[in-house]
Every structure is written in structure tokens, then in C-alpha cells.
Amino acid sequence: MTVSITPVEGLPEIREGDDLAALIAERAALENGDVLVVAQKVVSKAEGRVVRLAEVEPSEEATNIAVGSDPRQLEVILREAARIVRVRPPLVIAETRHGFVCASAGVDASNAPEPDSVVLLPEDPDASAALLRDRLRQLAGAEVGVIVSDSFGRAWRQGTTDVAIGVAGILPLLDLKGRRDPTGYELHATVIAIADELASAAELVMGKTAGVPAAVIRGVDASGEGSARELEADTEAVREERRGLLGDMHGMADQLQEVASAAATRFTATAAEDEATAAPSIEHDGEPTGVLAPDEAAERP
Numbered sequence: 389m390t391v392s393i394t395p396v397e398g399l400p401e402i403r404e405g406d407d408l409a410a411l412i413a414e415r416a417a418l419e420n421g422d423v424l425v426v427a428q429k430v431v432s433k434a435e436g437r438v439v440r441l442a443e444v445e446p447s448e449e450a451t452n453i454a455v456g457s458d459p460r461q462l463e464v465i466l467r468e469a470a471r472i473v474r475v476r477p478p479l480v481i482a483e484t485r486h487g488f489v490c491a492s493a494g495v496d497a498s499n500a501p502e503p504d505s506v507v508l509l510p511e512d513p514d515a516s517a518a519l520l521r522d523r524l525r526q527l528a529g530a531e532v533g534v535i536v537s538d539s540f541g542r543a544w545r546q547g548t549t550d551v552a553i554g555v556a557g558i559l560p561l562l563d564l565k566g567r568r569d570p571t572g573y574e575l576h577a578t579v580i581a582i583a584d585e586l587a588s589a590a591e592l593v594m595g596k597t598a599g600v601p602a603a604v605i606r607g608v609d610a611s612g613e614g615s616a617r618e619l620e621a622d623t624e625a626v627r628e629e630r631r632g633l634l635g636d637m638h639g640m641a642d643q644l645q646e647v648a649s650a651a652a653t654r655f656t657a658t659a660a661e662d663e664a665t666a667a668p669s670i671e672h673d674g675e676p677t678g679v680l681a682p683d684e685a686a687e688r689p
Contacts, residue, residue, distance in 0.1 A: 389607065395593040396424075396602035401501065404436035409523035416604050418530040423610060424520070425590035427601040428538040428553060429499050429507055431516050437508040438501055439464050453477045461497065464506055468493040484509060487620045488553065490540050498596070510536065513554025514615050521556040533558035533610055537587035539596075550591040552583035552616050559583075559612035560619050581619055582610050 396416045402408060408430060418424070432438070446459035447466070454462045457478035466472075469482035473489055482493040486509065494509035501507075510516045517534040524532055536554030541547075552560060560583035564575045590603040 391589075391605065391607040393589055393593050394604045394606070395600045396604060397600055399430070399599075399601060402430040402433040402601075403501065404434065404438070406434045407523070408434045409520050410527060412520075412602055413524055413527040416602070418524060418528040418532050418604065419606065420531045421606070421609065421611060422530065423533040423535060423558060423586055423605040423608060424524070425535045425537050425550075425587055425594070425603050425605065426517075426520065427594060428494075428509060428513070428536055429496070430601040431510050431513070431520075431536050431554075432507050433501055435510055435516065437510060439506050439508060440502075441504045441506065453480065461495065461506055464508075465492045465495045468495055468508060486513065486553070487617060488540075490538075494538065509538070510554065514556065514617070515554075517554040517556035517616075531557070531611075535583055535587050535590075536616075537590065539591075550584075550587040550594075551581075552587045552619060555583050555614060555616045557612075558586075558610040558614065560614045560616055562610075582608075583614075583616065584619060586610065 394416070396412055398415050399411055402411075408426070412424065412426070416424070441458065441460040441464075444460040444463050446454070446463040450463035450466055451459040453459075453466075453475060455477040462478060462480070465480050465482065468484060469480070470485045471483040472480065473483055474481040480492055481489065483489045484493050488494065488509070495506050497506045499507070513536045517536050520536075521532060521534040524530065524534070534554075534556045535552045535558065537550045538553045539548040540551045542549065560581070562580040562582045564578040564580065566574065568574050586605055586608065590605060593603050594600045
């Protein structure tokens with residue numbers, strides 16, 4: 389099996405309304421079965437998903453979070469976020485309306501078309517990939533898969549890697565459950581994120597500062613139909629599971645509190661009983677001289 393990854397070089401700075409598919413088709417000899425990986429930035433630029441910060445009025449919340457950063461950019465991040473996951477000013481981890489959990493809700497100032505502007509994620513990355521695929525079929529006469537990629541951080545790992553946020557004409561996941569390895573062991577849970585792997589592989593020739601926003605991968609059979617949403621963890625299910633775990637923890641805490649309270653009550657009752665039945669000593673001139681039996685103690689004035 390031979391896999392090749394070829395950068396699509398010579399693309400101009402993309403502006404709103406540009407025919408991105410035509411610009412790529414002019415510079416890449418596409419064949420049936422190829423996978424075209426396109427950086428999210430150029431897709432967003434062509435779709436007009438650019439915000440000029442001069443037109444943004446930051447809110448008090450954005451200003452409080454900014455801490456030395458531009459509060460106008462933080463305001464755009466808050467607007468793009470469907471849910472704030474974590475804040476460590478000025479860093480914001482958020483869930484986007486697409487369901488992605490990522491830094492800054494996907495809002496980025498790098499490789500923006502002009503100073504003091506930021507680029508947003510496409511409104512619908514899967515639809516963007518589908519439009520590119522259809523247009524390339526018309527222009528190049530080839531059936532290709534298309535991936536819209538973006539850089540994401542990873543939990544418990546340093547650095548970023550490119551992942552697929554939109555796909556068309558490929559299967560995003562390769563499910564190996566039920567297959568057997570060379571020793572005969574049956575796989576029970578193995579699912580390969582093939583679209584993410586292709587996006588990450590393409591990044592090797594695209595880079596972040598080389599001005600190469602697309603690459604063609606040849607030699608990988610990933611054809612099929614699917615959505616990049618299949619790659620997302622079910623955040624609602626995760627939240628529901630977390631709520632369930634928290635409920636269990638609260639229930640355990642309540643039970644522990646009840647046990648501790650009952651133990652304290654038993655201890656107090658036992659201590660009182662011991663004190664009531666303890667035999668008092670007789671003192672003479674401050675010195676103990678003997679011990680009275682309980683009956684004797686009760687009769688003594």
C-alpha cells in the first residue's frame with residue numbers, strides 16, 4: 389500500500405465569495421478516490437466568516453476575562469460559544485453550536501485576512517465540504533472525498549493536531565468491532581477515527597505558516613458517506629453521566645453523614661450510660677479512701 393500526500397501550492401489569499409473549488413482544481417490534478425483536505429481558515433474566509441474587531445463592543449464579562457488580551461476578541465468568543473466549559477483568563481474552553489469542545493470556541497486571529505480581525509468556524513462544516521465536493525466533481529470530473537480540517541488541542545496531551553470538522557464523500561470512522569487480529573483475538577471496542585488521521589496527515593505538508601491551506605491524499609480508500617458529527621463525543625450523554633456520578637457522590641455523602649450522625653449518637657448515649665453507672669469514690673481531706681457500691685452511692689446525701 390502506497391500513500392502520497394501532495395500540498396496544493398500557489399493558492400492566493402482567499403476572500404469572501406472566492407470560488408475555492410475552482411482555485412484548487414486549477415492547481416491539483418484530482419483523481420477518483422482522492423481525499424482533499426482543506427484548512428478551515430480558507431473555507432471560512434470564502435464564506436465570509438470573518439469579524440472585524442473594530443465593529444465589536446466588548447461586554448463586561450468579556451472585559452473581565454480578557455486580562456491583558458483584546459476584550460473584543462473575547463466578546464466574539466463568548467458569542468460563538470454555546471456553553472462555556474472552563475475559563476482560565478484569558479483562556480476560554482467552550483462548546484460551539486456545532487458540538488465541538490475547543491479553545492476559544494474556534495475563534496482565531498492567526499492567518500486572518502487583515503489585522504484586527506478574527507476568523508470563525510464555518511456555519512456548517514459538513515455542508516461546506518459537500519459543496520466543495522460537488523463543485524470539484526463538476527470542474528475536475530473526479531469523485532473525491534473532502535475534509536475540512538482544524539487544529540485542536542487534546543486532553544492530557546501537549547500540542548495540537550489537525551482533526552476533521554467537516555467531511556463529505558468519506559467514512560469518518562472505521563469500525564473494527566467484531567474483526568479478529570492476527571492471533572485470533574476478537575476486537576470489541578476498536579473504532580478508528582480515519583477522518584481525523586487523514587486531516588492530521590495532511591497537516592504534515594500544509595503547515596501553519598507556509599501558506600498551503602490544502603493537500604491531496606492518494607492511496608487511502610476511505611470512500612463512503614458520513615458526517616464529522618459522528619466523530620464528536622455525545623456531550624449530552626457525557627453531561628448526563630457526570631450528573632449521575634455527581635448524584636451518586638451526593639447520595640454517598642448523605643449516607644456517610646447519616647452513619648456518622650448515628651455513630652455520634654451511639655457514642656454520646658454510651659458515654660452518658662457509663663457516666664451514670666460509674667461508682668463515685670469517697671474522699672477524705674482530698675484523698676480517695678474507697679469506692680461505694682452503686683446502691684450505697686444512691687443512699688448517700
